[in-house]
Amino acid sequence: MLTNLFQFQATVRADASRLLILDMSNVPYVDSAGIGALVGAYVTCQKDGRTLALVGVNDRVRTTLKITHVEKFFQFYTTVSEVESAATGTH
Numbered sequence: 347m348l349t350n351l352f353q354f355q356a357t358v359r360a361d362a363s364r365l366l367i368l369d370m371s372n373v374p375y376v377d378s379a380g381i382g383a384l385v386g387a388y389v390t391c392q393k394d395g396r397t398l399a400l401v402g403v404n405d406r407v408r409t410t411l412k413i414t415h416v417e418k419f420f421q422f423y424t425t426v427s428e429v430e431s432a433a434t435g436t437h
Contacts, residue, residue: 351379351380351383354383354387355383355386355387358386358387358390358391359390362394363396364396364397365396365397365399365429365433366387366391366396366397366398366399367399367401367426367429368384368387368398368399368400368401369401369402369426370400370401370402370403370404370407371401371402371404372402373403373404373407374404374406374407375406375407375410376407376410376411381410381411381414381416384400384411384416384420385416385419388419388420397421397433398420398421399420399421399422399423399429400420400421400422400423401422401423401424401425401426401428401429402424402425403422408422
């Protein structure tokens with residue numbers, strides 16, 4: 347579990363996988379700093395030609411991303427296995 351914004355940013359930057367999956371199923375809400383960190387993660391992935399997927403985003407977080415006009419940057423999935431299936435082309 348990540349405990350702060352700086353740890354999250356460092357972890358995202360250190361990850362070199364083609365597909366970065368952020369499991370947000372235990373994230374009850376996001377504030378402006380959290381939104382900024384997610385957008386930063388998206389930009390980092392885009393710059394490196396990688397894909398970012400968000401898993402388990404609850405309605406409250408999704409609504410926050412929508413009203414701040416950043417929802418369009420993200421791919422949303424219900425489970426990690428759903429992301430993996432989409433990435434490999436299996437269903």
